Amino acid sequence: xxxxxxxxxxxxxxEGEDVSMNCTSSSIFNTWLxxxxxxxxxxxxxxxxxxxxxxxxxxxxxxxxxxxRKDSFLNISASIPSDxxxxxxxxxxxxxxxxxxxxxxxxxxx
Amino acid sequence: DGGITQSPKYLFRKEGQNVTLSCEQNLNHDAMYWYRxxxxxxxxxxxxxxxxxxxxxxDIAEGYSVSREKKESFPLTVTSAQxxxxxxxxxxxxxxGSDEQYFGPGTRLTVT
Numbered sequence: 001x002x003x004x005x006x007x008x009x010x011x012x013x014x015e016g017e018d019v020s021m022n023c024t025s026s027s028i029f030n031t032w033l034x035x036x037x038x039x040x041x042x043x044x045x046x047x048x049x050x051x052x053x054x055x056x057x058x059x060x061x062x063x064x065x066x067x068x069r070k071d072s073f074l075n076i077s078a079s080i081p082s083d084x085x086x087x088x089x090x091x092x093x094x095x096x097x098x099x100x101x102x103x104x105x106x107x108x109x110x
Numbered sequence: 111d112g113g114i115t116q117s118p119k120y121l122f123r124k125e126g127q128n129v130t131l132s133c134e135q136n137l138n139h140d141a142m143y144w145y146r147x148x149x150x151x152x153x154x155x156x157x158x159x160x161x162x163x164x165x166x167x168x169d170i171a172e173g174y175s176v177s178r179e180k181k182e183s184f185p186l187t188v189t190s191a192q193x194x195x196x197x198x199x200x201x202x203x204x205x206x207g208s209d210e211q212y213f214g215p216g217t218r219l220t221v222t
Contacts, residue, residue, distance in 0.1 A: 004152075031209040042114075042200050042213030043153075088152065092209045100145075100152040 002027045002093045006101030014109050019076040021104040023089035031092035032072035034063050037103070038085045046087075047074070076106075084108050112137045114214035116201050121219045123195075131186045131217045133201030140206040142184035146170060147198040147216075156199075159184055160206060188219065195221045 006023045013019060023032070031050055035043035047058050049065035049072060056063055060077045072091070076083055086103040093099050114135040123129045133142065141160050145153040155168030159178040173192025178184055184203075188195045198218050202211040 006152075033209060033211075035213075040216070040218070042116075042202075042216045045210055045212065048210050097155070098209060098211065100154075102150065102152040 002099055004089055004091055004099055004101040006089055006104055008104055009102070010105040010107065012107045012109060013079055015079060015081060017079055019079055019083070019106060020073060021087060021106075022071060022073040023091070023101050024071040025091060026070065027093065028069040029072075029091035029093060030069075032063070032065050033090040033098070034061075034072070034074045035088045035090065036085050037088065043088055079106075079108055081108055081110075114201060114203055114212060116199075116214035116217050119215065119217060121217055123219070123221050125221055126190045127221075128187055128189050129195075129219065129221075131188065131199055131201075131219070133184045133186065133214060134182055135184075135201075135203045135214075136182060137203055137212065138181075139203035139212075140181065141204045142178070143202040143204075143211060144168075144174070144176065144184070144186045145200040145202065147200060153200060156186065188221075195219060 004023050004025050033048050034046045037043040047056050047063040052069050053067050054065040062075045086105050088103045089101040117132045143158040144156040154170050156174050157176040159165035165178050175187045200216045201214040204211045
């Protein structure tokens with residue numbers, strides 16, 4: 001079936017640094033979603049993307065829907081301690097199912 | 111406040127027992143979903159329901175059952191037939207036709 005490859009699996013950064021993560025697929029997706037999950041909690045929707053090439057911001061977060069419709073990236077600028085968590089991408093596949101990536105775990109060093 | 115609630119937060123059961131996880135939403139969403147999350151894994155879809163009294167199997171439905179008697183409620187039963195039931199279970203809901211799913215806080219089930 002369709003899969004999303006999310007990278008990196010984990011990252012360690014210094015507070016204040018910018019962060020970039022991405023999601024790729026061998027198939028075309030119609031929608032890309034980015035979620036953040038805090039430990040022991042449910043994921044929270046950060047950004048939803050619906051058009052190829054779309055670039056959307058939510059505070060310090062920026063996400064883009066790739067032109068090929070097979071990828072998306074999420075950037076976080078000037079990271080702060082509360083950015084720690086797992087970031088999931090999700091995409092709507094051709095059969096209308098939402099598929100989730102395995103997540104990028106973000107660690108911030110003081 | 112509108113939202114999705116799952117209870118309890120932590121649940122412990124002995125092997126061989128069925129257990130039902132609660133999911134309630136007051137967002138007036140028609141669609142509801144159950145996912146399972148294992149460490150280092152993405153979310154895997156167990157069951158989903160687009161409307162009251164109707165539901166479909168997801169990718170890993172074996173050993174689970176659901177009901178959708180009310181729009182607000184979508185309980186999940188983990189049966190003794192589920193081989194590895196220990197996991198973090200997440201319920202979500204959405205407006206019909208929307209890809210934006212909103213999640214509850216999750217229930218961590220431990221079966222020993």
